[in-house]
Amino acid sequence: MRRLSRLLDDNRAWADRMRQHDPAFFHKLATPRPPEYFWIGCAENAMPDSAMPGMGAGGPICFDTLGNVVADADMSCLAAIQYAVELRDVKHLVVCGHYGCYAVKAALVGERLGFADARLGSIVEVRDRHAEALGELATTRERWDRLCELNVIEQAMRLGRTPVVRAAWEKEREVVIHGWIYNPRNGILRNLGPTLSRLEDAACAYRQALSRSTAHFR
Ligand SMILES: [Zn+2]
Known part of the structure; x- marks a missing residue:
């Protein structure tokens, strides 16, 4: 309970600091503006908000799901995508994973x-689709x-494909x-690809993204 109480105290201290730094901060935050990004991240929340200072207050529409999975049958996920694209006219959709993802580890080793x-x-x-390539890693x-x-x-x-x-x-x-990935070991976000802007380019963008080796990102 003391830890939870401390979270509330920390929140109040943060709000006070933000007001001192910029008296109009919360006024600007409360003023609606078109979101530029829709962000599908992992529910493990490995990346602190402060890792993207350029995103600013009132940043992306976010949907967090275990292992940043875009599930065909997940109505919550599909509704969030529709809300972002059709109702808020968001142009950039980011799927962001992270190294050290526990959900991915569970899938890798078959943990229930x-x-x-x-x-x-x-x-x-x-x-399973990439079993051969994964099997080549030591x-x-x-x-x-x-x-x-x-x-x-x-x-x-x-x-x-939604x-x-x-x-x-x-x-x-x-x-x-x-397609981006966050590395909690050094705080760096990287663009993995694919970057897709039309259906006709999907196959090419997919091959390019796969061709980049793991070593490229270290
Ligand atoms: Zn994760």
């Missing part, structure tokens, strides 16, 4: 997590890192999907 297994099934599919750590990357790439591709994004592209609307 209970209710979360329904979400992990999507990552297990990624593991250590569990390397396979884990690579599966974190592959999962970002595959979930970004899934996002491009009805909302396909419909937007068919109407020639500007909607761009990005």
